[in-house]
Amino acid sequence: DAKTTQPNSMESNEEEPVHLPCNHSTISGTDYIHWYRQLPSQGPEYVIHGLTSNVNNRMASLAIAEDRKSSTLILHRATLRDAAVYYCIPEGGNFNKFYFGSGTKLNVKP
Amino acid sequence: KAGVTQTPRYLIKTRGQQVTLSCSPISGHRSVSWYQQTPGQGLQFLFEYFSETQRNKGNFPGRFSGRQFSNSRSEMNVSTLELGDSALYLCASSSQGLGQPQHFGDGTRLSIL
Numbered sequence: 606d607a608k609t610t611q612p613n614s615m616e617s618n619e620e621e622p623v624h625l626p627c628n629h630s631t632i633s634g635t636d637y638i639h640w641y642r643q644l645p646s647q648g649p650e651y652v653i654h655g656l657t658s659n660v661n662n663r664m665a666s667l668a669i670a671e672d673r674k675s676s677t678l679i680l681h682r683a684t685l686r687d688a689a690v691y692y693c694i695p696e697g698g699n700f701n702k703f704y705f706g707s708g709t710k711l712n713v714k715p
Numbered sequence: 716k717a718g719v720t721q722t723p724r725y726l727i728k729t730r731g732q733q734v735t736l737s738c739s740p741i742s743g744h745r746s747v748s749w750y751q752q753t754p755g756q757g758l759q760f761l762f763e764y765f766s767e768t769q770r771n772k773g774n775f776p777g778r779f780s781g782r783q784f785s786n787s788r789s790e791m792n793v794s795t796l797e798l799g800d801s802a803l804y805l806c807a808s809s810s811q812g813l814g815q816p817q818h819f820g821d822g823t824r825l826s827i828l
Contacts, residue, residue, distance in 0.1 A: 637814060648719075648805050648819030649758070692758070696814055703748075703771075703813040705758035 609693050614710040617683045625678040625709055627693030632673055637696045640667065640678045641705070642689040649692065649705075652678065688713045717741065719820035721806050727826045733794040736823045740787050740808030746770075747789040748817060749781060752803040764789055765812060793825075801827045 610628040617623040629638065639654040653660055653667045655676075660667040666679040680687055692708040720739040728734050740747050748771075749761040760773040764783035781791045787808070793800055803824050807817035 641817075643758075646821075648807070648821050649817075650819065651816040654816070703760050705750075705760075707757055 609695065609706045611691070611693055611706060611709045613707070614712065616712045616714065617680075617687075619685060619713055619715050620682050623680040623683045623687070623711065623713075625680075625691050625693075625711065626675065627677070628675045629693065629695045630674040632695045634673075638667070638669060638673075638676050639694040639696050639703075640665070640691060641694065642687075642691045643708075644686075644689045650689075652691070654696075683711075683713045685713050685715060687711060719806055719808050719818050721804075721820035721823050723823060724821070725824045725826075727828060728796050729828050730796055730798060732796050733792065734796060734825060736791045736793075736804055736806075736825070738789045738791070738806030738808075738820060740789070740806075741818055744808035744810055744818070745787055746809045746812045746815075747783055747787060748807045748809075748813065749789070749791050750805040750807065751775075752805060752822070753801075758805070761791070763813060771813065796827050798827050801825060 608631055637654050637656050640652040641649040643649045653662050653665050655667045668677045690708040690710050692705045696703050722737045746765045748763040750758050752758045763771040767783045778794045783789045803822045805822045807819045809815040809817045
């Protein structure tokens with residue numbers, strides 16, 4: 606299974622961009638990269654996913670390195686509501702690999 | 716559109732008992748997955764059901780089982796409860812499976828005395 610490495614915690618100021626890194630150096634060629642976040646006292650929430658090229662949606666952008674060994678989740682303007690634990694998950698095409706790691710706890714300061 | 720509903724929200728059991736947790740997915744979703752979340756182990760994948768069949772399974776003992784009904788609702792059962800089974804149990808649904816965005820419920824908090 607692809608292993609991930611994420612910083613334990615990060616801090617950002619409100620209304621500033623945030624770049625959350627993830628290292629997944631053992632990812633296979635068919636693994637998608639998923640990002641979820643978990644707000645306090647809630648279940649995880651889907652953020653974004655992609656395979657090779659950069660992806661954008663209303664919540665965030667996902668920048669995937671050309672060698673696919675790392676990716677970065679970009680929140681363009683952090684709000685207090687974005688304070689959560691962010692998980693990066695490589696997911697294999699056989700669907701039998703969907704493991705959350707320890708994630709990055711993001712703290713947003715007003 | 717109603718979200719994923721898990722019942723009950725809280726449950727207290729004693730060692731040796733068994734428990735059944737329920738999950739109602741988003742209408743139209745055929746895949747239901749279950750996860751266990753503990754402070755020590757984090758979020759761990761239990762299993763996934765799709766169209767009433769278990770399609771994927773994590774590394775949990777056979778005491779953990781589940782099933783899915785024809786209306787896609789799912790139940791998870793844990794037999795012979797142990798203290799270490801105290802956790803938040805989360806259910807997620809998606810249209811086609813783990814590779815599609817999963818929508819999570821807020822979980823059932825199970826405490827074992």
